[in-house]
Amino acid sequence: xxxxxxxxxxxxxxxxxxxxxxxxxxxxxxxxxxxxxxxxxxxxxxxxxxxxxxxxxxxxxxxxxxxxxxxxxxxxxxxxxxxxxxxxxxxxxxxxxxxxxxxxxxxxxxxxxxxxxxxxxxxxxxxxxxxxxxxxxxxxxxxxxxxxxxxxxxxxxxxxxxxxxxxxxxxxxxxxxxxxxxxxxxxxxxxxxxxxxxxxxxxxxxxxxxxxxxxxxxxxxxxxxxxxxxxxxxxxxxxxxxxxxxxxxxxxxxxxxxxxxxxxxxxxxxxxxxxxxxxxxx
Amino acid sequence: xxxxxxxxxxxxxxxxxxxxxxxxxxxxxxxxxxxxxxxxxxxxxxxxxxxxxxxxxxxxxxxxxxxxxxxxxxxxxxxxxxxxxxxxxxxxxxxxxxxxxxxxxxxxxxxxxxxxxxxxxxxxxxxxxxxxxxxxxxxxxxxxxxxxxxxxxxxxxxxxxxxxxxxxxxxxxxxxxxxxxxxxxxxxxxxxxxxxxxxxxxxxxxxxxxxxxxxxxxxxxxxxxxxxxxxxxxxxxxxxxxxxxxxxxxxxxxxxxxxxxxxxxxxxxxxxxxxxxxxxxxxxxxxxxxxxxxxxxxxxxxxxxxxxxxxxxxxxxxxx
Numbered sequence: 001x002x003x004x005x006x007x008x009x010x011x012x013x014x015x016x017x018x019x020x021x022x023x024x025x026x027x028x029x030x031x032x033x034x035x036x037x038x039x040x041x042x043x044x045x046x047x048x049x050x051x052x053x054x055x056x057x058x059x060x061x062x063x064x065x066x067x068x069x070x071x072x073x074x075x076x077x078x079x080x081x082x083x084x085x086x087x088x089x090x091x092x093x094x095x096x097x098x099x100x101x102x103x104x105x106x107x108x109x110x111x112x113x114x115x116x117x118x119x120x121x122x123x124x125x126x127x128x129x130x131x132x133x134x135x136x137x138x139x140x141x142x143x144x145x146x147x148x149x150x151x152x153x154x155x156x157x158x159x160x161x162x163x164x165x166x167x168x169x170x171x172x173x174x175x176x177x178x179x180x181x182x183x184x185x186x187x188x189x190x191x192x193x194x195x196x197x198x199x200x201x202x203x204x205x206x207x208x209x210x211x212x213x214x215x216x217x218x219x220x221x222x223x224x225x226x227x228x229x230x231x232x233x234x235x236x237x238x239x240x241x242x243x244x245x246x247x248x249x250x251x252x253x254x255x256x257x258x259x260x261x262x263x264x265x266x267x268x269x270x271x272x273x274x275x276x277x278x279x280x281x282x
Numbered sequence: 283x284x285x286x287x288x289x290x291x292x293x294x295x296x297x298x299x300x301x302x303x304x305x306x307x308x309x310x311x312x313x314x315x316x317x318x319x320x321x322x323x324x325x326x327x328x329x330x331x332x333x334x335x336x337x338x339x340x341x342x343x344x345x346x347x348x349x350x351x352x353x354x355x356x357x358x359x360x361x362x363x364x365x366x367x368x369x370x371x372x373x374x375x376x377x378x379x380x381x382x383x384x385x386x387x388x389x390x391x392x393x394x395x396x397x398x399x400x401x402x403x404x405x406x407x408x409x410x411x412x413x414x415x416x417x418x419x420x421x422x423x424x425x426x427x428x429x430x431x432x433x434x435x436x437x438x439x440x441x442x443x444x445x446x447x448x449x450x451x452x453x454x455x456x457x458x459x460x461x462x463x464x465x466x467x468x469x470x471x472x473x474x475x476x477x478x479x480x481x482x483x484x485x486x487x488x489x490x491x492x493x494x495x496x497x498x499x500x501x502x503x504x505x506x507x508x509x510x511x512x513x514x515x516x517x518x519x520x521x522x523x524x525x526x527x528x529x530x531x532x533x534x535x536x537x538x539x540x541x542x543x544x545x546x547x548x549x550x551x552x553x554x555x556x557x558x559x560x561x562x563x564x565x566x567x568x569x570x571x572x573x574x575x576x577x578x579x580x581x582x583x584x585x586x587x588x589x590x591x592x593x594x595x596x597x598x599x600x601x602x
Contacts (some may be wrong), residue, residue, distance in 0.1 A: 014507060018403050022413050025400055029417050032475060035441055036431050049436065049502075051441040057523045098330035107323030115329050120338040122592075124536045124584050126560040126577040131568050132337065154337035157330050186322065197579075215424035222565060233426040233539070240430050240543060248434055248447035254432040259423045266422035270415075277480065278487050280525070 035094040036252050040064075051248075063253035071246060072227045073254050076235035080147065080214055081261070083152050083231055088210040091156030092164075092202055098157070099165040099191050114165065120158035125218050136223055143224045150229065151219055156209035163208070163279050167201035168194065176223055189227065204276040207269050211262050232258045319519070342581075345503035349574035358571065365575035374551050379558040381466050382535065385555055388470035389477070389534035394526055396474065397481025402511065404482075405489045414486060418479030425476065425539030429498050431434075432472035433459075433544055442468075459545050469553070476535065480524050488522030489515070528591030535584050556580040 023070070035051055036132050042052055043059035044066075068074040098117055102110045132151065141147030156212070179189045195202065220234035227235065239246060266273055351358040351366055369375045401418060404410030420428060435441045436458040443455040456467040492515065500514045538557045541547060547554035547562060554562065556576060564573030 012318065014339065021399070022403050022407070025396075025403075026413050026416050029420070029475065029493060032431055032435060033419075035434070039434070050439050050444055094329045094333060098327045101326035102323065104542045105323030106320045108320065110323075113327055113331070116339065117327075117334050118336045119342075120584055122588055123338075123342060123581045124557060124577070126557055126573075127345045128338055128341040129561070130564050130574055130577070131341035133565075134344075135341070150333070151337055154333035158338075161330060186326070187397070190326075192573075215426070217424070217426050217542070218561075221442055222561075233424055236426050236430060237543060240433065251430060252434060255427040255459070259427045262422045262424065263419070266419070269425075274483060277483055280529070 023225070033149060036256065038278055039249055040256050041135065044249045047247055047249055049238075052176040059249070060253065060265040063249045064257060066190070066246075066250050067254035069259060071142070071235070071239045071242075071250065071254060073232065073235050073239065073257055075255065076090040076232045077228050079229065080163060080232035082145070083149055084261075087149055087156055087184050087213050089151035090153045092206045093210050094153070094166050095157050095160035096195065096198070096202060098161050098181055099168050100194060103165060103168040104152045104173075104189075104194070105186065108208050114134075117161050120155065120160050121162065122151045127168050133222060143226055143229050145229055148219065151223060152165075152213045152216070155216075156213060156262065159212075160205040163205045163276060164198065164201055166279055167198055172195065198273060200275070203269070204279070207265055207272050208276045223228050286337055312590045328401045329452040347576055349578050351571040353569075353571040353574075355568045355570055358455075359549070361571070362473055365572050366579075368572065369575060369579070374554070375559065377552065378554045378556050378576075380557040381431045381553060382461070383555075384466050385470060385530055385534040385537055388467065389473070389530045390527065392470060392474040393477040393481055393529050396478045396525065398485050398523075400478065401482045401485035401489060402515065402558065405486065414479075414482055417482055421479040421483075423476065425473075425537075429540045429543030431542075432469075432475070436468050436472065436544070465545050465549075465553040469540055469544055472544070473534075473537060474542075481530065484522055484526050484529075486521065487594055488519045491522075525591045528587060531587040531590070532584055535580065535587065 024130075035053070038055055039052055041060040041136075042056045046056055068077070092228065095117075098113075099105055102113055107113065135146050136142040139147075141150070157197050161257055175193060175197075176189055179193055183194070214231075215233060216231060217233040217237065221232040221237065224230050224234065230238075234257050236254050240251055348358075350360060350362055352364065353359075378558045397525040402413070404413045407413075435512075438457040438460070440458075442458065446452065456464060459465045496514060496518065497510075500510055505514060535555075536557060537555060540563070541553060541555060541558055542561075545553045547558040551559075551562070557580060560573050560576040560580060563569040563576060
């Protein structure tokens, strides 16, 4: 675009300033990433107590291994993979069914149900925590995988519902009417027509909620305690609290491990991700 | 400019979601009878209502009710609005409100403004998309990992002080996380690193939606640079700005992970925000009722701020 012959109406000094601004911002944003990578490579024994600005040896894999095995990031990594995948999927299916009910099917007061479900994403988590803790203690769900998965699934439903419902309202009702004339049942209409036509929205909702569950800290530290159950962000917090004893290189390696899945998901499915963001901005 | 239009490909304009009441395809008429009548939707909505109702909506009301009790986790007694009147006299709550306010204002000043500037600067620029990608990347990283990384930057012998000493600004080097208000401010900066990308993306969507004709007409009238930005671009971004500002306020009110990792709200509770104060009162000090009162205050503020942008995109409940 910039090479278009029409550009000279703007001053070249302005362009230089703008480019300088962009480059400055990009560098500013990259410096922490660079430091993370360089220092996660430093062998813990040769860490001087101050951040290294150039690579001091290559112990990245050793540090990753220490963080994974000894600091317990590995177990909780697998836990979180389970939580994020299962709860993300469950939430998307449940939310799509609810959206189908509210948008397509006959139901009294659809906007009331919309608000009841959607309200779950409006409030800060703090308002749910104390009663949840009490309920979980009474029901023996505290510090169990099942307990965390239930709360993550419930927490992921509202926003997935919001995304899917918005997309579903853009589908012409004639599609459903035609299928009904052909004698299709609701179940068939849902699985054969709505789910395939909405696949990219469902995908966006899944990716969003996978990331949300993966990145959660507050539910993790409130509703679980033992390393076998704790999600990955809680484990990283525990590791970080041992800042002086385990040493920054191992901690940074841990931060790198826990960030990789969401970074990969973001880079691979950037289009879907941005779609989800865009849907919130309409 | 017409030459560039053809080379630009189709201009992407975001599709508006119709804000009408969703048209129920299946009306409760004769045809619907055999499918279960006017209540056919209920079983489909039940799983969602069950999960959200039991695990989110019920705890919400339970919290609101619990805020009327003096509760230490074992015994509780009804005290009416005592918890709320205690809030007014609690210096820790006052500091917490002040910190929360700093977070809101700081978030509006830094990530929102930076997001707008970066989006405008990289709009329709070669490699601008790559610059945006770099700045959006931290958005895909959790608040916890961001905090761990910035702990490494901000700790007393961390990278920030190292740089300051390295360039001879020793007097500026300080224990960033150990003094108020430096700790709150430096955590806002750390969250800027993470949160700006989202705003860049949102503003970029808004910029792409500006009709090409509007810009061309302004160019024909001789508008350039600042005047173009102030009188053409900015007014056209109003809708997206409402969303960005609303979401930024809500996210800053909900900020927890960053502060919990970096300072745990300390030292001596100086950097707590409402989200932190609630957690500490409830789960560390076992003032469950008092914590619930704080949670309710925070919720009211969050919902009121959400309303800024929510009413634009909600199903019409009362508009038609």
